[in-house]
Amino acid sequence: MKPVATTQPQSTVFVVDDDLSVRESLELLLRHEGFVVETFTSAEGFFARTSPRMASCVVLDISLPGLNGLDIQKRLAVERPDMPILFITGHGDIPTTVQAMKAGAVEFLTKPFSDSTLLSAIHAAVERSKKLLARETELNELRSRYADLTPREREVMALVACGFANKAVGSELGISEITVKAHRGSVMRKMKADSLAALIWMAGRLRLPRTINTGSFR
Structure with missing residues (x-):
């Protein structure tokens, strides 16, 4: 057989x-x-x-x-x-x-x-x-994508994943809301996230902080 x-x-x-x-x-x-x-x-x-x-x-x-x-x-x-x-x-x-x-x-x-x-x-x-x-x-793929983000894009991703709106992100980073939108779009594209929920999930898999000490961005 x-x-x-x-x-x-x-x-x-x-x-x-x-x-x-x-x-x-x-x-x-x-x-x-x-x-x-x-x-x-x-x-x-x-x-x-x-x-x-x-x-x-x-x-x-x-x-x-x-x-x-x-x-x-x-x-x-x-x-x-x-x-x-x-x-x-x-x-x-x-x-x-x-x-x-x-x-x-x-x-x-x-x-x-x-x-x-x-x-x-x-x-x-x-x-x-x-x-x-x-x-x-x-996880290795996510780490590779995250490594391609600029320092500013990582800051935007961290704040967005913690629930900050674009205006609040701009206020914390000292940049305009339009600039935040541009960075956020770039983050979504580089991370291949098709939604905010997906980006938040990715941040969790990468173990990015779930809360942000906003003073650290100033």
């Missing part, structure tokens, strides 16, 4: 487990499901591999030589927050499970588990990764 690829080819599952039989069985299962699979015996091997930004997740044994699963989770939270984690273990305990889930693990499976349970969790993890990467790409 021909394998049915249910996931985009670029979606990768990293398997980190020191048990050869586990690595081999998971690799066979996941490749049949249409994933790209890379396996590692330790955290050191996994982190030595330079991973490009792509939809992915990690199937991670909680007990590993050297850095254990929870240690890896902490490091990934900083270095690759777009890479969700599924823990697998042969001897799980409640405190460890709670700790892993609170830290953001997608699933914590105790061996033996069914193929369908694992695959369902992996598909959910990959979808989460896609969404996180999309948000990161979107």
